[in-house]
Amino acid sequence: MDTRDVTAILDGTWFTAELSSEARGRLAALGRLAIIPEGTSVVREGEPCTALGVVVTGRIALRLRPPGGRDRTILTVDPGDVFGWSALLPPSIATSTGVAVLPTTAVMFDGDPLRRALEIDCDLAAAIYRRLLVSVARRLVATRTQLLDLYRAGDEPW
Amino acid sequence: MVTPASTFLPRAELDRLFGALAADGRHVIGPTVAEGAVVYDELTSFGELPIGRAAETAAGSYRLRPTRKDRAFDFNVGVTSWKRFTHPPIIPLTRGRREGTQVVVEPAELNPPRLAFVGVRACELAALQIQDRAMRAGPLGDVDHVARGDAALVVAVECATVTSTCFCTSMSTGPEVTGGADIVLSELDEGFVVRAATDAGAAIVDRLDLRPADPLETDRAAASVAAVRAAIGDPVPAEGLPERLRAALDHPRWAEVADRCLACANCTLVCPTCFCTSVAVASDLDGVEGTTERTWDSCFSLGFGRVAGEGNFRPKVRDRYRQWLTHKFSTWWDQFGSTGCVGCGRCIAWCPVGIDVREELMAIAPPGAPQGPIPWPLSPAEGRAPAPLATVAPAAHVAATLRSIRFETADTATLQLHTSDAALLGARPGQFVMAELPGFAIPPISISRIRPDGLDLTIRSVGPATAALTSLTNGAEVSLRGPLGRGWPIEAAVGRDVVIIAGGIGLAPLRPLIEAVLADRPRFGAVRLYLGARTPGDRLFVAEMNALAGRADVEVAEIVDRAGPEWLGRVGIVTQLFDQARWIGSRATAFMCGPERMMQATAATLERNGVAPDATWLTLERNMACGVGTCGHCQLGPFFVCRDGPVFSLAELGSAFGREGL
Numbered sequence: 001m002d003t004r005d006v007t008a009i010l011d012g013t014w015f016t017a018e019l020s021s022e023a024r025g026r027l028a029a030l031g032r033l034a035i036i037p038e039g040t041s042v043v044r045e046g047e048p049c050t051a052l053g054v055v056v057t058g059r060i061a062l063r064l065r066p067p068g069g070r071d072r073t074i075l076t077v078d079p080g081d082v083f084g085w086s087a088l089l090p091p092s093i094a095t096s097t098g099v100a101v102l103p104t105t106a107v108m109f110d111g112d113p114l115r116r117a118l119e120i121d122c123d124l125a126a127a128i129y130r131r132l133l134v135s136v137a138r139r140l141v142a143t144r145t146q147l148l149d150l151y152r153a154g155d156e157p158w
Numbered sequence: 159m160v161t162p163a164s165t166f167l168p169r170a171e172l173d174r175l176f177g178a179l180a181a182d183g184r185h186v187i188g189p190t191v192a193e194g195a196v197v198y199d200e201l202t203s204f205g206e207l208p209i210g211r212a213a214e215t216a217a218g219s220y221r222l223r224p225t226r227k228d229r230a231f232d233f234n235v236g237v238t239s240w241k242r243f244t245h246p247p248i249i250p251l252t253r254g255r256r257e258g259t260q261v262v263v264e265p266a267e268l269n270p271p272r273l274a275f276v277g278v279r280a281c282e283l284a285a286l287q288i289q290d291r292a293m294r295a296g297p298l299g300d301v302d303h304v305a306r307g308d309a310a311l312v313v314a315v316e317c318a319t320v321t322s323t324c325f326c327t328s329m330s331t332g333p334e335v336t337g338g339a340d341i342v343l344s345e346l347d348e349g350f351v352v353r354a355a356t357d358a359g360a361a362i363v364d365r366l367d368l369r370p371a372d373p374l375e376t377d378r379a380a381a382s383v384a385a386v387r388a389a390i391g392d393p394v395p396a397e398g399l400p401e402r403l404r405a406a407l408d409h410p411r412w413a414e415v416a417d418r419c420l421a422c423a424n425c426t427l428v429c430p431t432c433f434c435t436s437v438a439v440a441s442d443l444d445g446v447e448g449t450t451e452r453t454w455d456s457c458f459s460l461g462f463g464r465v466a467g468e469g470n471f472r473p474k475v476r477d478r479y480r481q482w483l484t485h486k487f488s489t490w491w492d493q494f495g496s497t498g499c500v501g502c503g504r505c506i507a508w509c510p511v512g513i514d515v516r517e518e519l520m521a522i523a524p525p526g527a528p529q530g531p532i533p534w535p536l537s538p539a540e541g542r543a544p545a546p547l548a549t550v551a552p553a554a555h556v557a558a559t560l561r562s563i564r565f566e567t568a569d570t571a572t573l574q575l576h577t578s579d580a581a582l583l584g585a586r587p588g589q590f591v592m593a594e595l596p597g598f599a600i601p602p603i604s605i606s607r608i609r610p611d612g613l614d615l616t617i618r619s620v621g622p623a624t625a626a627l628t629s630l631t632n633g634a635e636v637s638l639r640g641p642l643g644r645g646w647p648i649e650a651a652v653g654r655d656v657v658i659i660a661g662g663i664g665l666a667p668l669r670p671l672i673e674a675v676l677a678d679r680p681r682f683g684a685v686r687l688y689l690g691a692r693t694p695g696d697r698l699f700v701a702e703m704n705a706l707a708g709r710a711d712v713e714v715a716e717i718v719d720r721a722g723p724e725w726l727g728r729v730g731i732v733t734q735l736f737d738q739a740r741w742i743g744s745r746a747t748a749f750m751c752g753p754e755r756m757m758q759a760t761a762a763t764l765e766r767n768g769v770a771p772d773a774t775w776l777t778l779e780r781n782m783a784c785g786v787g788t789c790g791h792c793q794l795g796p797f798f799v800c801r802d803g804p805v806f807s808l809a810e811l812g813s814a815f816g817r818e819g820l
Contacts, residue, residue: 063723073720073722073725074729076717080738101726138734142734146720150661150752151661151662151692151696151719
């Protein structure tokens with residue numbers, strides 16, 4: 001798959017759709033399309049996170065394992081959104097385990113070359129880090145809201 | 159025919175008035191001294207009046223003192239107000255019983271006593287009228303209150319004395335009697351100038367066969383009340399006060415006064431206009447019979463704003479004091495087109511820590527205070543028009559028969575109820591009913607399906623009443639009152655895209671809306687459903703939603719808060735389903751229901767997506783005890799949620815939506 005194909009794919013995702021076409025092209029040059037079979041772990045909690053992925057189709061479940069418990073899905077990453085953002089933040093250790101729960105395709109960016117590219121391309125860096133911040137902030141808000149356990153039934157007067 | 163001229167009743171002949179009222183078949187209620195204070199009670203002769211007594215009041219202080227005159231009405235107002243007789247502290251509402259599978263709920267018999275209130279002051283007349291308007295305001299009012307008020311004859315007395323807590327002049331309710339009385343008395347040393355103000359009053363006065371009052375007597379009476387007006391002055395400039403208070407919802411003084419306030423509720427109990435009540439339920443030991451009573455309650459009670467779970471919309475004294483004061487002096491105007499305070503001063507005198515409402519008003523919203531943003535759209539001068547109910551007025555209590563019960567989740571069941579009641583069958587999507595089993599609390603339940611021959615109610619078992627409802631077997635009856643409230647404005651979405659967002663059991667009131675839209679599918683643009691639930695096992699109407707997801711003309715997306723590895727669907731919060739959506743918000747009308755925090759997040763996301771506030775509709779949860787806007791529990795700013803909602807647009811709610819402590 002050449003850069004033009006990856007550029008076209010990125011054009012359809014929330015994460016990169018609003019980048020300028022030049023910036024998207026520069027980013028696409030660093031990416032490759034990956035086909036991730038259902039059940040594949042793309043990243044494991046506590047282990048090195050080597051690549052940032054933008055989901056194109058399918059779904060990645062981000063899971064944590066409570067002590068002594070079974071895996072719990074905290075969040076799913078659907079088309080347009082990213083996983084593996086730790087790859088851009090040294091020491092690049094994954095904060096959760098990502099598992100493809102559906103057959104998934106994603107544009108993958110290896111962490112080291114992407115970081116180096118962003119260090120010398122300030123415009124691209126500003127755009128990418130801003131979107132990453134939006135994505136991570138969204139997850140933070142979601143997790144906080146989930147912690148409130150809004151749908152839980154409590155004692156009611158009736 | 160009203161007697162046009164004033165007449166004169168000599169003091170020694172006051173008993174003749176009592177006699178005439180008794181001859182009219184009335185019990186006389188008037189002021190008398192008991193336990194060191196003037197109270198209103200049944201009187202048999204004028205000798206029981208507080209003759210030769212005056213009351214001196216100040217913040218946190220009330221003392222009776224003798225006077226040198228034998229006048230009967232030199233005490234201003236009694237401790238308790240006349241609402242004790244028009245809006246008694248406890249009245250029976252219903253008596254219900256279960257006979258096998260049958261349920262019979264009968265309203266208490268209305269048998270208001272024929273009373274004559276003697277000695278009602280101008281401020282108290284205003285209070286009777288203000289409370290009466292509140293109780294008659296909705297499409298459905300408080301029938302007991304209305305019957306008692308209609309059965310009473312009012313003999314007013316114009317004030318000839320003033321005490322330090324009076325401020326009727328500021329509230330434009332006195333001291334002159336201008337309306338609302340059947341007979342008006344003005345007390346002079348030697349007797350009373352008497353005016354009949356209604357036909358009923360004239361019939362009494364005519365029986366007394368009094369001589370005309372001479373001009374000197376009427377002039378002295380007028381001068382007396384004019385002196386009272388001058389003495390009171392204008393301690394609370396009321397011009398613009400509702401607007402100033404509306405702009406001061408975040409004033410630091412609320413916290414400061416809360417440090418002094420004991421939240422004892424004295425102020426609301428002695429207030430002649432406060433009308434808030436609760437419904438108390440009692441059951442016999444075997445649970446066959448149950449009764450309900452309407453009892454006085456207060457917005458100062460900790461549990462007054464309590465809702466499901468651990469929710470309480472006004473957990474702090476600061477919130478409750480603000481609720482009381484802003485209701486009296488601001489949102490009452492929005493609701494009923496008048497002040498809710500008459501300036502009688504009882505709340506000042508009977509506050510155990512001496513909080514003076516006049517001082518608080520002048521500290522929080524003094525004349526000239528800077529105007530902040532208005533938190534919600536202003537209401538018309540005459541107050542808000544209550545939401546229209548269904549086209550057919552609800553009957554009081556209708557027994558509906560359970561045809562089937564289906565558990566949607568481990569704790570939530572849908573009851574399919576059969577009824578032939580025209581009002582219930584005329585329910586609109588978004589309306590609710592009060593569902594009663596004798597002996598249990600009466601929950602408001604959203605209608606989750608409207609059938610040609612009945613209704614579905616989807617009920618989560620969270621307490622004794624809902625547990626009993628979800629334990630019923632086929633053929634059992636449930637007593638329903640409704641349909642109540644304002645439903646979803648489906649017509650507002652015609653020709654537009656429809657976005658429906660549900661959280662948890664919030665899908666239940668949205669289900670009739672979904673069905674109504676799909677029943678008329680060509681009239682709407684794209685239809686998108688976004689469904690959130692706690693876990694995969696907590697999803698409602700799963701088969702129905704799956705069927706909708708299979709349709710080409712409906713987009714369905716769902717997400718759960720938490721899930722195990724077996725769940726392959728989305729996990730997260732419901733806003734994630736559309737916060738990156740590329741549909742055009744300006745073309746959409748949105749409808750949502752769920753926990754309030756979820757709806758706040760949803761509203762913000764919808765706004766970012768371009769959905770206008772007046773095209774964003776939600777249904778609010780509050781403690782709805784009466785269902786018709788007369789108990790006060792579900793007040794939110796200028797609204798009673800049960801009567802004016804529960805469906806509102808974001809534009810209507812303004813910043814009242816999501817504001818802490820409101």
